[in-house]
Amino acid sequence: MDTSHSPAAGAGHDPAAKPVDPLTDAVRQRAEVRVGTPVRPADGSAAEVDRLVHEWGVQQAELEMQNAELRQAQRALELSRDHYLQLYARAPVGYVTLDAQGGIVDLDDTAAMLLGRAHPDMPGHLLAEFVDAPDRERLQRYQAGVVRGDPGSPLELKLAPDGGGAGPWVMLDIVPQVEPARQPTRCRAALIDITERLRMRDGAARLAAIVASSEDAIVSRDLDGRIDSWNDGAARLFSHAAEEMVGATMDALVPEELRAQEAGLLWRLRDGETVAHLETERMARGGVRVPVSMSLSPIRDERGAVVGSALIARDISERRRADRALRERVRQLDVLSQAGQALILGEQDAATMRRELFERVRAAVGSEICLNYGTSDDGESLLLLSAYGLSEAHEAELARVPIGGSLTGLVARRGEKLVIENMQQCGLPEAARLKAAGVRCFAGYPLLAHGRDYGVAAFASTSRDRFRRGDVLVIKTLCDQLAAMLERSRLMAELRASERTLKRADKAKDDLIATLAHELRNPLAPIRNALGILRRADDVDRARIDWCRDIIERQVVQMTHLLEDLLDASRLVRNKIELRVERLELARVIGQAVEAAQPLMHAQRHRLRVVLPDAPIVVHGDLTRLTQVFANLLNNAAKYSDAGSEIVLAAERASGGEGGGGVRVSVRDPGIGIAPEQLPVIFEMFAQLRPALERAGGGLGIGLALARGLVEQHGGTLQAASDGPGRGSEFTVWLPVGQGEAASAARHPGAEGGPELAPHRVLVVDDNVDAAQTLAAMLSLHGQDVRTAFGGLEALEVAAQWRPDAAVLDIGMPGLNGYELCQRLRAQARGHTPLLIACTGWGQEADRDRAHDAGFDFHLVKPIEPAVLLRLLATLDDEPPAPSALP
Numbered sequence: 001m002d003t004s005h006s007p008a009a010g011a012g013h014d015p016a017a018k019p020v021d022p023l024t025d026a027v028r029q030r031a032e033v034r035v036g037t038p039v040r041p042a043d044g045s046a047a048e049v050d051r052l053v054h055e056w057g058v059q060q061a062e063l064e065m066q067n068a069e070l071r072q073a074q075r076a077l078e079l080s081r082d083h084y085l086q087l088y089a090r091a092p093v094g095y096v097t098l099d100a101q102g103g104i105v106d107l108d109d110t111a112a113m114l115l116g117r118a119h120p121d122m123p124g125h126l127l128a129e130f131v132d133a134p135d136r137e138r139l140q141r142y143q144a145g146v147v148r149g150d151p152g153s154p155l156e157l158k159l160a161p162d163g164g165g166a167g168p169w170v171m172l173d174i175v176p177q178v179e180p181a182r183q184p185t186r187c188r189a190a191l192i193d194i195t196e197r198l199r200m201r202d203g204a205a206r207l208a209a210i211v212a213s214s215e216d217a218i219v220s221r222d223l224d225g226r227i228d229s230w231n232d233g234a235a236r237l238f239s240h241a242a243e244e245m246v247g248a249t250m251d252a253l254v255p256e257e258l259r260a261q262e263a264g265l266l267w268r269l270r271d272g273e274t275v276a277h278l279e280t281e282r283m284a285r286g287g288v289r290v291p292v293s294m295s296l297s298p299i300r301d302e303r304g305a306v307v308g309s310a311l312i313a314r315d316i317s318e319r320r321r322a323d324r325a326l327r328e329r330v331r332q333l334d335v336l337s338q339a340g341q342a343l344i345l346g347e348q349d350a351a352t353m354r355r356e357l358f359e360r361v362r363a364a365v366g367s368e369i370c371l372n373y374g375t376s377d378d379g380e381s382l383l384l385l386s387a388y389g390l391s392e393a394h395e396a397e398l399a400r401v402p403i404g405g406s407l408t409g410l411v412a413r414r415g416e417k418l419v420i421e422n423m424q425q426c427g428l429p430e431a432a433r434l435k436a437a438g439v440r441c442f443a444g445y446p447l448l449a450h451g452r453d454y455g456v457a458a459f460a461s462t463s464r465d466r467f468r469r470g471d472v473l474v475i476k477t478l479c480d481q482l483a484a485m486l487e488r489s490r491l492m493a494e495l496r497a498s499e500r501t502l503k504r505a506d507k508a509k510d511d512l513i514a515t516l517a518h519e520l521r522n523p524l525a526p527i528r529n530a531l532g533i534l535r536r537a538d539d540v541d542r543a544r545i546d547w548c549r550d551i552i553e554r555q556v557v558q559m560t561h562l563l564e565d566l567l568d569a570s571r572l573v574r575n576k577i578e579l580r581v582e583r584l585e586l587a588r589v590i591g592q593a594v595e596a597a598q599p600l601m602h603a604q605r606h607r608l609r610v611v612l613p614d615a616p617i618v619v620h621g622d623l624t625r626l627t628q629v630f631a632n633l634l635n636n637a638a639k640y641s642d643a644g645s646e647i648v649l650a651a652e653r654a655s656g657g658e659g660g661g662g663v664r665v666s667v668r669d670p671g672i673g674i675a676p677e678q679l680p681v682i683f684e685m686f687a688q689l690r691p692a693l694e695r696a697g698g699g700l701g702i703g704l705a706l707a708r709g710l711v712e713q714h715g716g717t718l719q720a721a722s723d724g725p726g727r728g729s730e731f732t733v734w735l736p737v738g739q740g741e742a743a744s745a746a747r748h749p750g751a752e753g754g755p756e757l758a759p760h761r762v763l764v765v766d767d768n769v770d771a772a773q774t775l776a777a778m779l780s781l782h783g784q785d786v787r788t789a790f791g792g793l794e795a796l797e798v799a800a801q802w803r804p805d806a807a808v809l810d811i812g813m814p815g816l817n818g819y820e821l822c823q824r825l826r827a828q829a830r831g832h833t834p835l836l837i838a839c840t841g842w843g844q845e846a847d848r849d850r851a852h853d854a855g856f857d858f859h860l861v862k863p864i865e866p867a868v869l870l871r872l873l874a875t876l877d878d879e880p881p882a883p884s885a886l887p
Contacts, residue, residue: 092110092192092193093110093190093191093192094107094108094110094111094112094113094114094115094170094190094191094192094193095107095108095110095111095188095189095190095191096108096111096127096188096189096191097186097187097188097189098127098143098174098186098187098188098189099185099186099187100147100185100186100187101126102126102127102128102139102140102143103123103124103125103126103127104122104123104124104125104126104127105123105186106123107122107123110191111191114159114168114170114191114193115130115159115161115191116130116159116161116167117130117161127139127189128140130159130160130161130167131157131158131159131160132157132158132159132160132167133160134158135157135158138155138157139155139157139172142155142172142174143174143187146174146175146176146187147176149176151174151175151176154171154172154173155171155172155173156169156170156171156172156194156198157169157170157172158170168193168195169193169194169195169198170191170192170193170194171191171192171194172189172190172191173189173190173192174187174188174189174190175187175188175189175190176188211229211231212231212232213232214231214232214233215233215236215314216233216237216312216313216314217231217233217234217236217237217238217292217311217312217313217314218231218233218234218310218311218312219231219234219245219250219310219311219312219313220299220308220309220310220311221249221250221308221309221310221311222307222308223270223306223307223308223309224249225249225250225251225266226247226248226249227245227246227247227248227249227250228246228308229242229246230242230245230246234313237284237290237292237313237315238253238282238283238284238285238290239284239285239286239288240253240284240285250262250282252283253282253283253284254282254283255281255282255283255289258280258281261280265278265296266309268296269296269297269298269306269309270298270306271306272298272300272306273298274295274296274297274298275294275295275296275297276295277293277294277295278293278294278295278296279291279292279293279294279316280292280294282313290315290317291315291316291317291320292313292314292315292316293313293314293316294311294312294313294314295311295312296309296310296311296312297309297310298310325468325470328470329470331364351385353485354372354385354386354482354486355372355385355386357478357482358370358372358386358388358457358478359388361459361474361475361478362388362389362459364474365459365467365468365471365474365475366461366463366464366471367389367459367460367461367467367471368389368460368461368462368463369387369388369389369390369434369437369439369458369459369460369461369462370386370387370388370389370457370458370459370460371384371387371390371398371408371456371457371458371459371460372384372385372386372387372455372457373385373401373408373412373455373456373457373458374454374455375412375453375454375455376400379403379453380402380403381400381401381402381403381405381409382400382401382402382403382406382408382409382412382455382456383399383400384398384399384400384401385455389460389462390437391437394433394436394437397433398433404430405430406430406433406434407420407428407430407431407434407442407444407458408444408456408458409430409456410428410430410444411444411445411446411456411458412446412453412455412456414446415446415448415453416446417443417444417445417446417476418442418443418444419441419442419443419444419467419472420441420442420443421441421465421466421467422440422441422465422466423435423439423440423441423442423460423465424440434460437460437462438462439460439461439462440460440461440462440463440464440465441460441461441464441465441466441467442458442459442460443458443459443460443467443471443472443475444456444457444458444459445457445458445475445476445479446479447479447482447483447486448483449483449484449486449487450487452487452490454482454483454486454487457475457478457479457482459475504681504684523555523556523559524555524559526551526552526555527551527552527555527556529551530548530549530551530552531548531552533548534548554599556863559863560863563863565702565703565706577625577709577710577713579621579622579625579713579714580622580623580624581620581621581622582620582621582622582623583618583619583620584618584619584620584621584623584626585616585617585618586612586616586617586618586619586651586663586665587612587616587617588623589619589621589623589626589627589630590610590612590630590649590651590665592623592627592631593626593627593628593629593630593631593634594608594610594630594634594649596627596631596634597631597634597635597638600634600635600638600639601634601638601647604638604639604641604643604644604645605643605644606638606641606643606644606645606646606647607644607645607646607647608634608646608647608648608649609646609647609648609649610648610649610650611648611649611650611651612650612651613651613652613653617651617653617663617737618737619663619714619735619736619737620714620736621714621735622714625710625713625714626710626714628706628707628710629707629710629711629718629733630649630665630667630733632703632704632706632707633667633707633731633733634647634649634667635703636667636703636704636731637667637668637669637671637729637731638669640669640671640672640729641669641670641671641672641728642670642671645669645670645671646670647667647668647669648666648667648668648669649665649666649667650665650666650668651663651664651665651666652664653737654734661736661737662716662734662735662736662737663734663735663737664732664733664734665732665733665734665735666730666731666732666733667730667731668728668729668730669728669729669730670728671728671729672725672726672729673722673723673724673725673726673727673728673729674720674722674724674725674729675722675724675725676724679720679721679722682704682720683704683705683708683718683720684705704718704720704731711733711735714735714736715735715736716733716734716735716736717733717734718731718732718733718734719731719732720732757782757783757784757870757873757874757877758783758876758877759783759784759785760784760785760805760806760873760876761784761785761786761787761802761803761804761805761806762776762779762784762785762786762787762804762805762806762807762808762873763786763787763788763789763795763798763799763802763804763806763807763808763834764776764779764786764787764788764789764807764808765788765789765790765791765792765795765807765808765809765810765813765818765821766788766790766809766810766813766839767790767791767810767812767813767814768810769790771810771862772788772789772790772810773788775808775839776788778866779869779873782870784873787802787804791813791814791815791816792813792815792816792817792818792820792821792824793815793816795807795809795821795825796816796821796824796825796828799825799828799834800828803832803834804834805834805835805876806834806835806836806837806873806876807825807834807835807836807837808837808839808869809821809822809836809837809838809839809856810839810840811838811840811842811847811851812840812841812842818838818840818854819850819851819854820854822836822838822851822854822855822856823854823855826855835857835858835872835873835875835876836855836856836857836858837856837857837858837859837860837869837872838851838856838858838859838860839860839862839864839869840859840860840861840862841861841862842861843861847859858872860872
């Protein structure tokens, strides 16, 4: 289009016209194109009008186009504003508009969230209200600096939300809004939440403090193995300062043989692999090897790429020492456990077990020398039972040491442990022998249990100067266990011996019961037979009656002897036999013993030869008991010798005893003899030899035990000798002799018949009707007026009406026993107290004492000798006797 004639063009060529903006010019050109080329009239005035109309149209089109463009620009601006508002709302920064006094004018949602209150409620409040109290003064100073134009650095504050609780930490940055030529009236504040940043910073600080203060070595390295950081723990462990190591590698700290291991570790770290608790060794300054436990891990950047490695190393020297000590302790405890099991369950003999236990402990404590001593029988020295680690010469020197004469002897004398360190410097003279053997430390313990000394255990080392504490405890424990085992072995041996003794006693008891039954049946048989004959008195002549009476009397005497032997045995066991000692001629004692044994000698058709010295021999003793001793020996010889044998009793003076003189009496027979193994038990109570049980009249097995007990009570001894079974035996009694003349011969109690008695009223009380009636019949034959009662209450009635002169009372009666009856009779006597005699089967000393306390005048044991009872009744013709007891 040609524009040379247009006003615009003309105007455009006006040199005084203002420069046209290119954008405006372009819009105008587009408007002109839109309006089109104007029609040019012929005359000028019309043309001017057209020009003006055309210009207005162009301007109008220009304006419309500009408006359209403005509307597009506005829409684009609004879109851009919305976009930036969204970014602004999502930014981690909160914005607050403040007035000059610090009051909140406006804020965004992020700021409201940080301050902890809803957005509409915030304007009008001071920002300081939402700051933690300790930080408010700092905020005021900061705001004042902003107003003055000197704000300084942004401020770190802790917020305190309106609802309470812990608020976030923020970075506060205030920028003033200044109008031209005026002071700032408002400020724009940015709040950035730095809570996480501070937490990370604090964590990093704590981590740095931990690393710095850690006892472990903590080292960081780059991928080439060069050290970036080196803490104090690493400096202590390897004796190299950080200044020396940072920037260098750890090659100098790796032993030569472990270089390949170190290179492999670096490759594994580069590959991102973690290595935990690797136990190895590194070198400290001076070439000292240090055992360490290392943990290595890769260090990664924010993209996860490996950029270096971290190493933590811990010194495990002490742990390894503890592990070695623990393993050693476990081994020692295992030895002690095995020793304990061996002591409890072992079937070996004590000597073998003792030797093996010492060998185990010697190995466990690392002792090169072990000495196992026992105590000699006299207790004056130690005997070497076993030894280890000594030469033959040294072992011979220490084979027997006196108590106190060596270190082991010193232990035995003191009765306590002796532990010596650095023994080569020990000044004790008792240590000389072991020092010569190269011993450097010593530990000796006595083997004591419940006051008994079983010897000494000693352990010594030639390679070290002291035993460890654990070694000493092991030795002590073993010695205590061993002493307890030896004590247990002794007690077990005593227990087994007691068990054997009890079994023998139990067997002897059974044999006694069987023999007693046999011995009691033997006399009962002829007694029953004799009674059967007497029942046919009309058909039996006087001689046959006398013969039956003699049989009954002999058998009753035999039964009485059996019972007396049993009572004597009981008294002997309880040491209750009382001796009536007097000076006696030995010939008199032997004469009575021969007389007592004569019936058995005669029955067996033995020949008894008695050999006595010409000069009389006087002994101190009890006539009855010594007669019993020799009678028992003669009866024993008669029982166990074949019929028609010759038995020899010989007496002679002999030396011995404290007085220097004595008499030896031997009884020798050619009988069944005694086996050697039976000699030690022949004098035990109820002992019966097997061949003796097979012979008639073997007895109860208490005669020899009773004889020996009686002899020992007289200060003498009784011994047995035999050449073996079938070769006879000899029993020898040794007694001390007395000085002066022997006492005159006295009558044996009951040896003669009873005296002639004046008639007396005698009450016999016994719940055994036969016993009461037979005793009453015997007394009636001697002229006594007798009545019987078969119970205590009946006896009281008879005594109250009849008033007897004497009463013979049984003890064991139902209803009212003899003791109570005696007291009742004395209480109702009213001045006429009868002579009260207890007649009972209870014959112990305590029974006699109880009878005396109850008020009895005399105490007789069944079966009683009639003559003894008659002599007691004869005292009624004299003065009333004082209460006493007869044997």
